Amino acid sequence: MTITFAPPSASKSELEGAGSFTPKFDAHGLVTAVVTDARDGELLMVAHMNAEALALTIETGVAHYYSRSRGKLWKKGETSGNLQTVTEIRTDCDQDAVWLKVSVAGHDATCHTGRRSCFYRTVHLQDGKANLDITDDHRHFDPDTIYSAS
């Protein structure tokens, strides 16, 4: 990793303007990453990035994240083949989130369940309770086969 990030400016106008990208990492050293498909804008996943993952993503053009559950750098798709090539990176007004527009290789699937998007369920209010319905149940790959082989 060669890119380093300066700490966020104390000036609101500098933070919200053009110039250096100074991501505002949280107490765990992470920013939120929102990932959409460059093809049609579909929301594919939400993940987190530390400085290393963010720098690698910017430098290589391939999405890297920080896995909070595994506690380490995560090159998305390394096992499944569903690598993400980044076509655009944006950040928000306070620079604590990034938006990646990506092209997905392999099975054209992002979720570990084999579905295209991790957001395959809708929330409905029914009899005073919040329930989930599965909106997209198409599996692009069989998770048992893909992940047990690694």
Added chain:
Amino acid sequence: MTITFAPPSASKSELEGAGSFTPKFDAHGLVTAVVTDARDGELLMVAHMNAEALALTIETGVAHYYSRSRGKLWKKGETSGNLQTVTEIRTDCDQDAVWLKVSVAGHDATCHTGRRSCFYRTVHLQDGKANLDITDDHRHFDPDTIYSAS
């Protein structure tokens, strides 16, 4: 608030299937909310919700968040008039993030800077440094006028 949420199931298949919505709140009691425009899918903002904000959003159909900087419930658009009517709510595989598709009232702007989206800047690698360019500089309202009046 009348909706309550049961704790997440220890069973991965229950957590990833249909049935009860059991959001996985983090150590601060929050889930991540990704907000897109129901009209064209544009990413408008990323925010956070506690159980109260999430329940109110589901019950009322108007987006509520939890402001980490102000430490309180935040009915988005209450000051600016840019309220968000929710047309669909989704959640992801591990239920620690929600995706709201919304229609924005008022100035059709979500960012406090007056722009349509908080993601108005792109990240570019230039001479080994990550820089920000402003991609959308159209202000739908004047922040100084709108927020100082409140």
